[in-house]
Amino acid sequence: MTESREIVLTADTMDAYIALFGLNDxxxxxxxxxxxxxxxxxxxxxxxxGDPDRLAFAEKTVQILFDMIQHNETVDRLRIRYVISMIRDxxxxxxxxxxxxxxxxxxRGKQITCKTLGQQKYIETIRKNTLTFAIGPAGTGKTxxxxxxxxxxxxxxxxxxxxxxxxxxxxxxxxxxLPGDLTQKVDPYLRPLYDxxxxxxxxxxxxxxxxxxxxxxxxxxxxxxxxxxxxxxxLDEAQNTTPEQMKMFLTRIGFNSKVIVTGDITQTDLPAGxxxxxxxxxxxxxxxxxxxxxxxxxKDIVRHELVQRIxxxxxxxxxxxxxxxxxx
Numbered sequence: 001m002t003e004s005r006e007i008v009l010t011a012d013t014m015d016a017y018i019a020l021f022g023l024n025d026x027x028x029x030x031x032x033x034x035x036x037x038x039x040x041x042x043x044x045x046x047x048x049x050g051d052p053d054r055l056a057f058a059e060k061t062v063q064i065l066f067d068m069i070q071h072n073e074t075v076d077r078l079r080i081r082y083v084i085s086m087i088r089d090x091x092x093x094x095x096x097x098x099x100x101x102x103x104x105x106x107x108r109g110k111q112i113t114c115k116t117l118g119q120q121k122y123i124e125t126i127r128k129n130t131l132t133f134a135i136g137p138a139g140t141g142k143t144x145x146x147x148x149x150x151x152x153x154x155x156x157x158x159x160x161x162x163x164x165x166x167x168x169x170x171x172x173x174x175x176x177x178l179p180g181d182l183t184q185k186v187d188p189y190l191r192p193l194y195d196x197x198x199x200x201x202x203x204x205x206x207x208x209x210x211x212x213x214x215x216x217x218x219x220x221x222x223x224x225x226x227x228x229x230x231x232x233x234x235l236d237e238a239q240n241t242t243p244e245q246m247k248m249f250l251t252r253i254g255f256n257s258k259v260i261v262t263g264d265i266t267q268t269d270l271p272a273g274x275x276x277x278x279x280x281x282x283x284x285x286x287x288x289x290x291x292x293x294x295x296x297x298x299k300d301i302v303r304h305e306l307v308q309r310i311x312x313x314x315x316x317x318x319x320x321x322x323x324x325x326x327x328x
Contacts, residue, residue, distance in 0.1 A: 008047055009046040020066065065080065079115070103152070104151060107200060125292035126260060130259065132293075135239075135278070136264060137296070137297075144199075146234045149232070159256075161213065162232050164217045164218075194217065220235070220241065223248065236263075240263070240269050240270060242274060243275060245277055298312050
């Protein structure tokens with residue numbers, strides 16, 4: 001029988017311990033279960049007990065989590081399981097490295113960093129290419145990180161303006177049935193873009209830039225006939241574009257511009273029988289120099305852990321349906 005041993009760790013503040021343990025010690029329960037150790041707080045010291053071969057694993061996990069807390073990152077059960085999976089895969093050093101790379105800073109001073117290796121690859125792909133396609137489920141940070149880079153590009157004078165667009169209604173953009181003027185009609189569809197921009201600029205700065213035309217938020221139909229130069233352009237919810245709309249948009253790219261196209265090809269709102277412009281573009285443009293394609297997965301979801309479970313459940317259901325059809 002292997003003799004149980006213990007190691008002792010110390011955090012800088014009691015707040016760090018509180019963040020690590022979580023509500024009703026739910027975070028610590030995950031660490032104990034996944035690492036097969038026992039963790040307790042004795043005075044100002046964190047004591048980890050267990051088999052010697054498990055202690056090193058648990059110690060590395062806790063050290064990375066303390067580092068995340070120090071960088072004002074939220075530590076919850078989803079993040080803990082992600083960290084543990086990365087350590088098991090031998091990628092612990094890459095997690096720590098990504099935490100130290102600040103992508104952007106919100107108007108409240110919060111530093112934005114990559115939370116997963118998938119997000120890190122996404123940022124690197126954007127920086128290397130003129131056009132980047134990012135596909136993946138909700139909650140993976142596709143739009144938010146693109147917004148972060150667009151604001152930094154504007155502040156660093158790498159772009160003269162930011163253009164944000166998305167299909168206003170299920171691919172057809174039929175706005176006539178909605179009450180109000182054009183702004184009021186499209187506002188509900190563009191609201192997620194407004195919210196992200198407020199986070200990085202603040203409402204007042206955003207309004208001023210919008211009035212000057214430095215920031216433009218418009219439905220996709222308004223891109224037709226234009227050449228978009230010296231701009232950082234984001235097409236969101238691109239799975240709801242038709243092939244014709246996607247081709248129209250991509251041929252708007254002008255000189256000195258960077259374009260990011262985001263979407264989830266498993267969640268299209270197109271009418272039955274209509275193919276997604278995003279899925280077609282990825283198939284046709286894969287391998288062309290200057291174009292990057294990044295696929296984020298359930299592991300990259302940084303919202304509530306329930307979102308990850310929902311996405312995985314739907315994916316499993318769709319897989320079973322496909323296999324059922326193939327066996328008939």
